[in-house]
Amino acid sequence: MARSNGKSIYLQGVRDGAPFILVVVPFALLFGVVATEAGLNLAEVMGFSVLVIAGAAQFTALQLMVEEAPTVIVIATALAVNLRMAMYSASLTPYLGRAKVWQRACVAYLLVDQSYALSHLKYENEPALTLSERLRYFFGVITPVAPGWYAASFVGAVAGGAIPPEFALDFAVPITFLAMIAPALRTLAHVAAAVVSVLGTLALFWLPYGTGLLVSAVLAMMVGAQVELWMGRRT
Incomplete structure (x- = not known):
């Protein structure tokens, strides 16, 4: 029974993660x-x-490399874009923190927006899940996503010139983040951080090498934290 349940929850993760192929590819x-x-x-x-397996950070770093930005700026900006992964990790620790070291290492490598969003929602809605079931679900979600990312990157690099411009592949970038961010805006703190990050990025677009993004990210986190503290005091 345990083995059947484990297989079932893994397949459920695969089914939940499969739709993301439509934007990941x-x-x-x-x-x-x-x-x-x-x-x-x-x-x-x-x-x-x-190695990076993080689309937003890859595009950001690539753009800065094309602009011949200093290496330290490229690395710092890419890290800032991926700083949310540290928050994802902290958020999943209560659910997966007791896993073996090699399991946590695999989760850390495969921790992307899609695997985090679906897994965290699953863990919150079903707190009775065992550690093994949580891991199976997480790896189920990423099963269609990661290979799709690798394979499509390869095809884009090899045959990219043959893809007609009419296909407008760049539509996937905003749609991916809208699909993941919108459901996460569940509290005033989340909304405040999102608003500050957008307004800050637009207001500081003139800073060189995209450093406005770094400043906006810091401001957004500060505002979000302060709003959360304010809400906590009110309750």
């Missing part, structure tokens, strides 16, 4: 195309996608 195709056009060879494109 165009997103990765676009990265493969843009990276190749920027001068990266196939090995560099695939190394980027496999």
Whole structure:
């Protein structure tokens, strides 16, 4: 029975993660195309996608590299874009913190927006899940997502020039983040942080090498934390 239940929850994760292929594949195709056009060879494109496995950070770093920004700026900006992963990790620790070291290492590597959003929602809604079931669900979610990202990056790098411009692959970028961010705006603190990040980025667009994004990220986190403290005092 336990084995059947484990298989069932893994397959449920696969089913829940599968729809993200509709946006992950165009997103990765676009990265493969843009990276190749920027001068990266196939090995560099695939190394980027496999090692970083973070679309937003990859596009940000690539743009700064094209602009010949200093290496420290490229790294700092990419880290700032991916800073949310640290918050994702902290959020999942109460559910997965007792896993074995190698399991936590795999979760850390495969922790992306899609695997976090679905897994955290699942854990919140079903607190009775065992540690094994939580891990099975997490790896189920990422099963269709990660291979799709790798494969589409490869295709984009190899055959990107043959993809017609009419396909408008760049639609996947905003749709992906809207689909994941919108449901997460559940409290005033979340909304405040999102608003500050958007307004800050627009207001500071003139700063060199996209450093306005770094400033906006810090401001958004500060505002979100302060609003959360204020709400806590009121309750």
